[in-house]
Amino acid sequence: MTVAIAPSEESAVRQGVLDPVARDARDFGAYARTGGWAFALKVARSVRPGGQSADETPKVSAKEFAELAGCSPERVMRYYKAWDRAADDDLVPHFELLVPGADIELPDAEVWHTYYVSRSSAASERGTAITQAAEAEGIRPTKALEVAENPTALRAAILADPSTAQAARHALLDRVREDPALQAELARDIARTDELKKAVATESRAADRIGYVRQIAEKGQIRTPAGQTLDAPAGLRSEAERHLSLLDELDEGEDSGEWATEAYDTMKHLVVETVEADPELRVQERRTKFYSSLQKATKVFEELTFDDADDIYEDDMVQRLEDLQQAIGSAIAALRGAAPRQ
Incomplete structure (x- = not known):
């Protein structure tokens, strides 16, 4: 970018405006057009490239340039590296082709942030x-680095702005899938927060109910109250598909709990009607339910131990077992009476 006095500046000088004001206006216009390239050029044409000695060039080291500029060598080197990256992309000339004090045509300001990283933290692994x-x-990486270096500002934005909170939620979900440690931390946070525990329980219940409807609609299978898995009749499956399509059409932020409950209750009712309408299925359902209850009762009783009967004995325990014995005897007699005769 060749520096020249613009017509507007000449006019300002003629009208008696002080030279420093006109110079500031000129510099501001140059920066508005080129952004950081204007300063990067000053570094690129004045700082020695790596491998060159002071005898080979009139340029100075980054440390010397920083002392003259009244800033840190690290800041100078960030501009230096930005120019170097741009030179590798043939966007600007390489350092060796630049002469101290000489101006060149510079890229647009919008391109600057593609090459410049303003924070030293960018050099770290993080x-x-x-x-x-x-x-x-x-x-632009600079935006992300700025946010990462100011978590308090990020927290404030999340607390104040729903759209920021939504973006943070999506990002956190993407991260948590690949970060077991973060998964554990979030699980602990949820377990220790009553409001979150209730919300998770509610959403889990809704998800289970939607899963029940989806099983019928997509796999064509129903699960009866007694636990049988059967092929769903065509009409029942069609109804499940209708409810599922309504659920799938809900917006992301829309509460699915009420819709899931309605779909689940409807399908459960239809499953019961399907079983009751078929005599053979009805008998099989009762048989399955009986076996399930018998298995549970047997398991509970088998877990009882009487090694320490002297310590736990109470009259009520004996009475309850005697009542249970009578009930079991009656059940056995009823089943024997219903057995097919040889």
Whole structure:
């Protein structure tokens, strides 16, 4: 970018405006057009490239340039590296072709942030990861690094702005799938927060109910109250598909709990009607239910131990067992009486 006095500046000088004001206006206009390239050029044409000695060039080291500029060498080197990256892409000339004090045509300001990283944290392993993630999302790394260095500001934005909170939620979900430690931390946070525990329980119940409807609609299978798995009749499956389509059409933020409950209750009612309408199924359902209850009762009784009967004895225990014995005897007699005769 060749520096020249613009017509507006000449006019300002003629009208008696002080030279420093006109110079500031000129510098501001140059920066507005080129952004950080204007300062990067000053570094690129004045700082020695690596491998060159002081005898080979009139340029100075980054440390000397920083002392003259009244800033840190690290800041100077960030501009230096930005120019170097741009030169590798043939966007600007390489350092060796630049002469101190000489101006050149500079790229547009919008391109500057593609090459410049304003924070030293970008050089760290953490900064590199953030930079790569930002590039993958199609945003400037400087923005992501700024957010990462100011978590308090991020917290404030999440608390104040629903859209920011939504973006944070999506990002956290993407992260948690690949981070077992974060999964454990979130699980502990939920377990220790009553409101979150209730919300999770509600959503889990809704998800289970939707899963019940989906099983019927997509796999064509029903599960009876007694636990039988059967092929769903065509009409019942069609009704499940209708309810499932309504659930799938809900917006992401819409509460699915009420819809899931309605679909679940409807399908459960239809399953019961299907079983009751078929005599053979009805008998099989009762048989399955009886076996299930008998198995549970047997398991409970087998878990009882009487090694320490002296310590736990109470008259009521004996009475309950005697009542149970009579009930079992009656059940056995009823079943024997119903057995087919030889």
